[in-house]
Amino acid sequence: MFRITFLGTSASVPTLERGLPSIAIKYESQLLLWDCGEGTQRQLMKYKVGYGSINAIFITHPHLDHYLGLFGLLETLKLSSPSPKPVQLFLPKAIEVRDYDFTKVSAVKKGKIFSANGFTIHAFPVKHTKGSYGFVFQENAKIKFNEKKAHDLGLEGKQFSQIQERGFVKIKNKAIKLEDVSWVQSGRKIVYAGDCAPSSNIIEEAKDADLLIYESTFDSSLATEAKERFHSTAEDAANIAKQANVKKLILTHISPRYSDIDLLLSQARKIFPKTDVATDGMTIDITQSKKDK
Amino acid sequence: MFRITFLGTSASVPTLERGLPSIAIKYESQLLLWDCGEGTQRQLMKYKVGYGSINAIFITHPHLDHYLGLFGLLETLKLSSPSPKPVQLFLPKAIEVRDYDFTKVSAVKKGKIFSANGFTIHAFPVKHTKGSYGFVFQENAKIKFNEKKAHDLGLEGKQFSQIQERGFVKIKNKAIKLEDVSWVQSGRKIVYAGDCAPSSNIIEEAKDADLLIYESTFDSSLATEAKERFHSTAEDAANIAKQANVKKLILTHISPRYSDIDLLLSQARKIFPKTDVATDGMTIDITQSKKDK
Numbered sequence: 001m002f003r004i005t006f007l008g009t010s011a012s013v014p015t016l017e018r019g020l021p022s023i024a025i026k027y028e029s030q031l032l033l034w035d036c037g038e039g040t041q042r043q044l045m046k047y048k049v050g051y052g053s054i055n056a057i058f059i060t061h062p063h064l065d066h067y068l069g070l071f072g073l074l075e076t077l078k079l080s081s082p083s084p085k086p087v088q089l090f091l092p093k094a095i096e097v098r099d100y101d102f103t104k105v106s107a108v109k110k111g112k113i114f115s116a117n118g119f120t121i122h123a124f125p126v127k128h129t130k131g132s133y134g135f136v137f138q139e140n141a142k143i144k145f146n147e148k149k150a151h152d153l154g155l156e157g158k159q160f161s162q163i164q165e166r167g168f169v170k171i172k173n174k175a176i177k178l179e180d181v182s183w184v185q186s187g188r189k190i191v192y193a194g195d196c197a198p199s200s201n202i203i204e205e206a207k208d209a210d211l212l213i214y215e216s217t218f219d220s221s222l223a224t225e226a227k228e229r230f231h232s233t234a235e236d237a238a239n240i241a242k243q244a245n246v247k248k249l250i251l252t253h254i255s256p257r258y259s260d261i262d263l264l265l266s267q268a269r270k271i272f273p274k275t276d277v278a279t280d281g282m283t284i285d286i287t288q289s290k291k292d293k
Numbered sequence: 294m295f296r297i298t299f300l301g302t303s304a305s306v307p308t309l310e311r312g313l314p315s316i317a318i319k320y321e322s323q324l325l326l327w328d329c330g331e332g333t334q335r336q337l338m339k340y341k342v343g344y345g346s347i348n349a350i351f352i353t354h355p356h357l358d359h360y361l362g363l364f365g366l367l368e369t370l371k372l373s374s375p376s377p378k379p380v381q382l383f384l385p386k387a388i389e390v391r392d393y394d395f396t397k398v399s400a401v402k403k404g405k406i407f408s409a410n411g412f413t414i415h416a417f418p419v420k421h422t423k424g425s426y427g428f429v430f431q432e433n434a435k436i437k438f439n440e441k442k443a444h445d446l447g448l449e450g451k452q453f454s455q456i457q458e459r460g461f462v463k464i465k466n467k468a469i470k471l472e473d474v475s476w477v478q479s480g481r482k483i484v485y486a487g488d489c490a491p492s493s494n495i496i497e498e499a500k501d502a503d504l505l506i507y508e509s510t511f512d513s514s515l516a517t518e519a520k521e522r523f524h525s526t527a528e529d530a531a532n533i534a535k536q537a538n539v540k541k542l543i544l545t546h547i548s549p550r551y552s553d554i555d556l557l558l559s560q561a562r563k564i565f566p567k568t569d570v571a572t573d574g575m576t577i578d579i580t581q582s583k584k585d586k
Contacts, residue, residue: 013369014335020365038365039332042307064368068361072313072331075357076306 002027002139002188002286004211006278007043011217011253012065014039018280020065021253023192023213024049025137030116033057034135034192040069041076047281052080054087056114058121060194061132062094074100090114090123092131108133119187124205126196128230134194136205139187143178150181188286191246195253197227198236206244210286213278214240215253220267234264238271247289252278295320295432295481295579297504299571300336304510304546305358307332311573313358314546316485316506317342318430323409326350327428327485333362334369340574345373347380349407351414353487354425355387367393383407383416385424401426412480417498419489421523427487429498432480436471443474481579484539488546490520491529499537503579506571507533508546513560527557531564540582545571 003026008019020037024044031053033040044051051073059067070089074097077084084102091097093107106113108131114121118140123133143164154171155163163169168177191206192213206212217231226233232240234251241249249272251264258264261277268275296319301312313330317337324346326333337344344366352360363382367390370377377395384390386400399406401424407414411433416426436457447464448456456462461470483504486495499505510524519526525533527544534542542565544557551557554570561568 012372014338016335016338019335038362039335042309042312042332045307045309064364068365069331071357072361079305 004190004213004284004286005047005049006250006252006280006282007033007040007047007049008035008037009252009254009278009280009282011215011255013256015256015259017259018254018256019043020069022069023252025190027119027137027139028117030055030119032121032137035060035066035194036068036070036073037065038068038072041073043280044073047283051077053085055085055116056088056090058090058108058114058123058135059092059095060108060126060134060192061129062092063129063195066195067091067095070095070097074098074103077102088114092133094131124201126193126202127199128195128197132194132196134196134202134205135192136209137190139189141187142185143182144185145182153181155181185288188288190286193240195230196232197230198232198240202240203243206240206246209244209246210289211248211250211284212241212244212246213250213252216251216264216268216277217253217255219258219263234267235271238268238275241268241272241275247274248284249275250278250282250284251275254278297483297506297577297579298340298342299543299545299573299575300326300333300340300342301328301330302545302547302571302573302575304508304548306549308549308552310552311547311549312336313362315362316545318483320412320430320432321410323348323412325414325430328353328359328487329361329363329366330358331361331365334366336573337366340576344370346378348378348409349381349383351383351401351407351416351428352385352388353401353419353427353485354422355385356422356488359488360384360388363388363390367391367396370395381407385426387424417494419486419495420492421488421490425487425489427489427495427498428485429502430483432482434480435478436475437478438475446474448474478581481581483579486533488523489525490523491525491533495533496536499533499539502537502539503582504541504543504577505534505537505539506543506545509544509557509561509570510546510548512551512556527560528564531561531568534561534565534568540567541577542568543571543575543577544568547571 005024007022010018019039021035022040023034025032089105090108112122126134159169189209190211191209214237216234218226218233220233220235298317300315303311312332314328315333316327318325382398383401405415419427452462461468482502484499484502485506507530509527511519511526513526513528
């Protein structure tokens with residue numbers, strides 16, 4: 001399973017329909033949160049993402065609407081079990097969290113900050129407030145055998161692991177190379193830029209991503225305000241998505257002024273058609289792209 | 294208008310049905326909050342209690358589930374207006390809140406801490422954690438004229454204000470005393486004990502209250518646990534209500550273990566029949582008791 005659940009999609013202030021920012025990523029047995037706004041623990045219940053199994057929480061930047069819920073969630077984890085499962089916290093330096101014995105706190109910094117079975121997460125700086133980062137979830141590439149070809153060449157049993165370890169095996173005195181019988185399935189990639197003004201490094205980080213989650217605090221008529229506040233418009237988001245050649249763009253961090261999201265959607269889709277606007281509870285399964293197979 | 298709205302009624306951890314503790318009191322033009330757990334700002338929206346008009350917020354004790362929402366709510370007030378309406382905060386000493394220029398912070402202490410047109414609020418210590426208080430909302434008593442009697446004795450126009458100022462007026466050389474033509478309507482009173490173990494001073498504070506809002510974290514089978522944790526059972530609540538001779542008891546701070554509240558309700562009603570269990574969004578209008586009229 002590789003599933004994204006939007007837990008909160010509002011900007012700065014919650015609305016009846018949208019809670020404050022948080023995104024859950026379920027990858028096989030791992031559960032991660034990107035941001036943890038006020039009310040996240042209740043959103044986790046509402047959208048049936050079990051908070052008891054969270055492995056790590058990553059906060060993009062030290063604005064209260066993106067992290068206040070962390071305190072309530074950690075308190076609940078402490079109360080819910082005599083020995084809560086360990087949770088790694090990746091926080092901007094400005095945020096101090098009470099030292100629970102089941103948490104391990106690290107500062108978010110540029111580069112790889114987390115890895116687990118099958119993927120890594122790295123952070124990249126964005127232009128917003130001091131200590132603002134975006135995150136890249138990169139699934140590891142996998143060696144996939146062309147089973148017909150491998151069997152035709154005589155590969156059997158242990159030889160499949162041998163060829164992966166050594167890069168070749170000998171069958172009837174003939175060396176068969178790994179690349180002759182296999183192909184590389186590139187890992188899936190999702191990118192969340194947090195709150196940010198557009199910048200060229202985001203395009204590089206999001207290159208060819210399966211999913212880009214990008215803020216759209218303003219529509220394009222408020223481009224000046226977006227720029228002044230180091231936020232982005234729907235058009236900014238779409239331009240980034242287009243230049244990065246991502247497979248899908250999801251707009252989030254929607255200002256309460258947009259009760260109707262058609263404006264944002266139409267502005268973005270003119271530039272990048274494969275755009276949707278996140279809603280609270282929306283789930284997206286990140287499937288393996290067919291062209292890699 | 295004198296209306297209570299329960300914004301959050303869960304204990305420690307929210308559930309799908311119950312948010313974390315907060316109670317709104319609307320008295321004429323004043324809006325007050327007692328406690329402000331995580332998510333309160335969104336509950337204020339959901340239950341149509343306008344947070345833009347809050348005058349004062351009172352926190353019973355320094356446990357996170359009772360005050361985390363304060364930070365989000367204040368941030369929202371700051372963002373919502375270039376010059377937010379002043380808000381007075383009454384906090385346990387252990388809680389530090391960022392100094393917004395529209396807030397005035399005072400420590401909760403025993404005795405009268407707030408008054409506005411028509412009422413006062415005082416705090417009384419309860420047994421829970423260090424710095425735990427309950428609150429009494431006491432409406433001022435009002436002088437009510439027996440209009441028929443006053444007119445029969447010849448009172449007219451300005452004499453109604455004169456008799457209130459001086460205690461008497463002279464009509465045809467006869468002194469008419471205020472008490473001859475009026476009666477005192479006692480003020481309405483509501484009491485919220487916060488989190489607490491039962492104690493005799495709560496009975497005194499709640500004496501003859503129109504409404505007692507009292508925690509019921511445990512049912513009576515868990516009396517030992519309640520005692521150890523300085524909480525109360527449904528029976529404790531009912532005993533306090535009965536001894537205090539209140540008009541109505543509402544149980545709140547319901548542990549997530551009670552998805553069905555019939556157990557709590559039946560235990561309490563055996564002792565004090567005029568008991569209900571709060572639900573999120575429940576409103577109660579505090580009407581003037583008929584016997585005073």
